[in-house]
Amino acid sequence: MSRGRGSRVRLPAPVLGLAVVALLFFALPLIGLLWRAPWSNAWGYLTEGDARAALRLSLICSLWATLLSVVFGVPLAWLLARVEFPGRGAVRALCTLSMVLPPVVGGVALFFALGRRGLVGQYLDRWFDVRLPFTTAGVVVAQTFVAMPFLIITVEAALRQLDQRVEDASRTLGASPWYTFRRVTLPAIRPALVAGAVLAWARALGEFGATITFAGNFPGTTQTMPLAVYLALESNPEQAIVLALLLIAISFAVLVGLRDRWFGRSDRSSTTVLA
Amino acid sequence: MLSVVGASCGSDEKGAAATSTGDVTVFAAASLTAAFTEIGDAFMAANPDAKVTFNFAASSELVTQIGEGAPADVFASADMGNMRKLTDAGNNATAPQVFATNSLAIIVNPGNPKGIVGVADLADENLILVVCAPEVPCGKYAAQIFESAGVTVTPKSLEENVKAVVSKVTLGEADAGIVYTTDVKAAGAKAAGVEIPADINVVAEYPIAVTKEAANVRGAQAFIDFVNGAQAQKILASCGFLAP
Numbered sequence: 370m371s372r373g374r375g376s377r378v379r380l381p382a383p384v385l386g387l388a389v390v391a392l393l394f395f396a397l398p399l400i401g402l403l404w405r406a407p408w409s410n411a412w413g414y415l416t417e418g419d420a421r422a423a424l425r426l427s428l429i430c431s432l433w434a435t436l437l438s439v440v441f442g443v444p445l446a447w448l449l450a451r452v453e454f455p456g457r458g459a460v461r462a463l464c465t466l467s468m469v470l471p472p473v474v475g476g477v478a479l480f481f482a483l484g485r486r487g488l489v490g491q492y493l494d495r496w497f498d499v500r501l502p503f504t505t506a507g508v509v510v511a512q513t514f515v516a517m518p519f520l521i522i523t524v525e526a527a528l529r530q531l532d533q534r535v536e537d538a539s540r541t542l543g544a545s546p547w548y549t550f551r552r553v554t555l556p557a558i559r560p561a562l563v564a565g566a567v568l569a570w571a572r573a574l575g576e577f578g579a580t581i582t583f584a585g586n587f588p589g590t591t592q593t594m595p596l597a598v599y600l601a602l603e604s605n606p607e608q609a610i611v612l613a614l615l616l617i618a619i620s621f622a623v624l625v626g627l628r629d630r631w632f633g634r635s636d637r638s639s640t641t642v643l644a
Numbered sequence: 645m646l647s648v649v650g651a652s653c654g655s656d657e658k659g660a661a662a663t664s665t666g667d668v669t670v671f672a673a674a675s676l677t678a679a680f681t682e683i684g685d686a687f688m689a690a691n692p693d694a695k696v697t698f699n700f701a702a703s704s705e706l707v708t709q710i711g712e713g714a715p716a717d718v719f720a721s722a723d724m725g726n727m728r729k730l731t732d733a734g735n736n737a738t739a740p741q742v743f744a745t746n747s748l749a750i751i752v753n754p755g756n757p758k759g760i761v762g763v764a765d766l767a768d769e770n771l772i773l774v775v776c777a778p779e780v781p782c783g784k785y786a787a788q789i790f791e792s793a794g795v796t797v798t799p800k801s802l803e804e805n806v807k808a809v810v811s812k813v814t815l816g817e818a819d820a821g822i823v824y825t826t827d828v829k830a831a832g833a834k835a836a837g838v839e840i841p842a843d844i845n846v847v848a849e850y851p852i853a854v855t856k857e858a859a860n861v862r863g864a865q866a867f868i869d870f871v872n873g874a875q876a877q878k879i880l881a882s883c884g885f886l887a888p
Contacts, residue, residue: 477815486816502817503772503800585801585812586777592802600804603704603779 402614407607414611419588423597424615427574430505430593434512434573435566442520442569443562447550449521450528461525465518475514476582483510484583507584508591512573519572520565527561528554567627571620653678653829653883667695668863669715671706673722673850674807675746678830679883680720683876687867690875694863702780702805703727710735710855717864720852720871722746723781727851737858740851743871744885747845748785749825750838751813758819760838763793766820774809774818777802782809785846786822792844810835824848826884849888 380388407414414420449461467475483490483501493499501507535557539549555562577595584591586600594616601609672680677700684696699706699716703726710716711733719736720743721727727740752760758771766773775797776783783802790797800818803809809821814834828837852871854864870876877887 477811480815480817484815484817503774581804581808585774586803587799587801596804600777600779600802602708603702603777603804606708 399617402610402617406610406614411611414605414608415615417608419592420597420608420612422589423592423594423612424619426505426508426589426592427594427616428619430508430512431516431570431573431576433509434516434576435570437509437513438517438520438569438573439562439566442517442565443524443555446521446524446528447554450525464521467515468518472515472576472578473582476511476579479511479514479579479583502583503585503587503591505584505590508580508593511579511583512576515576515579516569516573519568520562523561523565523568524558527558531557563627567624571624574616574620653682653879666693666860666863667697668717668860668867669697669699670718670720670867671699671701671710671714671716671855672718672720673703673706674700674805675722675824675826676700676720676850679826679880679885682879682883683871686875686879687870690870691866694866696867704729704780710857713857715857715859716855717858717860718852718867719855720850722848722850723784724849724851725781725784727853730853730855735856737854737856737861738865738868740853741868741872742849742888743852743868744850744877744880745888746824746826746848746850746885747842748782748789748822748840748848749828750840751810751821751823751828751831751835752838753813753816753819754833754836756836756838760820762838763789763795763840763844766790766797766822767795769798772817772819773797773799774801774803774812774821775799776806776809776822777804780805781848782806782823785848788846789822789840789844824884829884847886850885 445464449457449464454460470478479487480490480502481487483493485491485494485500485502490501493501501510531554536549536553539553540546544552575595576593577599580591580593581596581599586592586596588597592600594612598609598612598616601612670680670684677698680698680700684698687696688694699709699714701709703721703723706716706719706721707726707729710719710730719727719730721730721740724740727736730736731740750760750763750766752758758765760766760771765771775786778784778787782805801812803812806823806827809818809823810827810831812818813821814831822840825837828835852868854861854868858864881887
């Protein structure tokens with residue numbers, strides 16, 4: 370891991386070749402979109418119909434999903450990394466299940482759990498008059514369900530790599546476990562925490578299948594950008610391309626911006642490779 | 645989306661027609677899944693050297709796929725609008741022919757617990773109503789029906805395809821939806837249907853055509869002839885379709 374910009378790394382030619390292929394693989398579809406985009410009336414497409422409401426909803430919901438992923442995901446990652454208990458491997462697999470589950474199936478599973486006839490949802494409905502399907506809260510639930518594993522995995526890996534003697538030292542110096550967690554553990558894993566949160570946010574922003582299944586599609590309430598793009602493909606493919614490019618541009622700006630802001634320029638080591 | 649479609653609509657007709665050859669790839673609207681699967685089997689039984697492969701999806705998606713060079717021999721659409729998109733782009737080899745029609749119906753939970761008897765009942769704001777989005781044919785038709793009936797509704801969701809409306813009702817998350825009559829039939833015991841009177845209902849026409857890039861024009865035409873024949877029409881009727 371070389372630090373500083375002066376040092377030159379010599380890449381073996383085959384590695385460089387494969388890297389370029391990988392880069393093209395990601396760049397070409399984007400270039401394809403740019404190539405087919407109707408530039409002359411792009412602005413018209415952006416302001417047409419429900420596009421702005423969808424963008425607003427996407428940003429709000431994905432930020433909520435990220436916040437919930439951090440609030441609940443960090444403690445869970447800590448539990449998985451630090452506490453030995455029987456069946457930990459199975460629990461860890463369970464926490465990442467929604468990454469491999471086809472999102473549409475995830476949406477149906479959320480119905481079975483939180484729908485008005487679901488395991489828990491029927492009581493939410495009966496006792497508290499709370500219904501999640503077809504609401505904005507339902508969008509946040511669906512996005513959190515698919516996004517949180519990205520945060521858990523990233524943070525857990527960082528916690529495992531962290532030298533526990535630092536935490537032990539904090540405690541032997543009289544700090545409470547909560548103080549140690551806040552002032553020693555969390556700062557030490559900050560890059561991984563930010564990386565995990567950004568990954569979770571990106572996943573939430575692009576979420577489609579679980580959202581359209583569990584929360585449905587209604588402009589202003591549950592229609593996020595990916596849903597708006599998909600529906601625009603039915604009637605107005607050119608608008609769909611413009612909306613998709615806007616979504617990409619925003620994510621790109623955030624990913625690049627965060628990288629400079631949080632990871633600095635010299636710190637390009639190990640787990641924080643992103644964007 | 646979900647397995648709400650049975651593979652068969654209950655017709656067990658046997659018969660024989662002219663012989664044709666080779667692989668035929670049919671791109672068909674999702675609402676034709678059950679009927680065309682059965683028709684495909686009957687076609688292959690009548691033509692032992694033929695092999696029919698289906699690609700079922702939303703008509704609009706199929707038009708896009710064909711436009712991007714997907715290997716289709718036959719295109720069967722759930723509406724004239726999407727077929728027009730194909731012909732406007734010059735991607736058809738034969739003139740589209742209407743081979744079936746479909747009407748719309750209200751789909752409700754089994755036993756109709758909300759006691760819905762007509763379109764006017766769907767205006768109730770406490771009812772969880774889901775319909776198709778106006779961008780897809782079933783949503784366009786639903787809007788026409790509400791307009792003819794003079795009813796204003798507040799749907800909770802505008803679904804991207806008709807099967808998504810069906811699954812939300814069969815899962816019990818929605819109280820009612822507007823779908824094709826054939827979808828109510830395919831849902832079986834998991835849902836019930838309420839008829840929409842003919843004066844406000846819509847007749848959805850299903851056109852079929854050979855595509856321009858068809859690799860097997862002879863096989864494609866043979867399949868279309870078969871769809872228009874007595875045996876296939878009987879299968880379509882058993883699925884709830886009406887004659888053109």
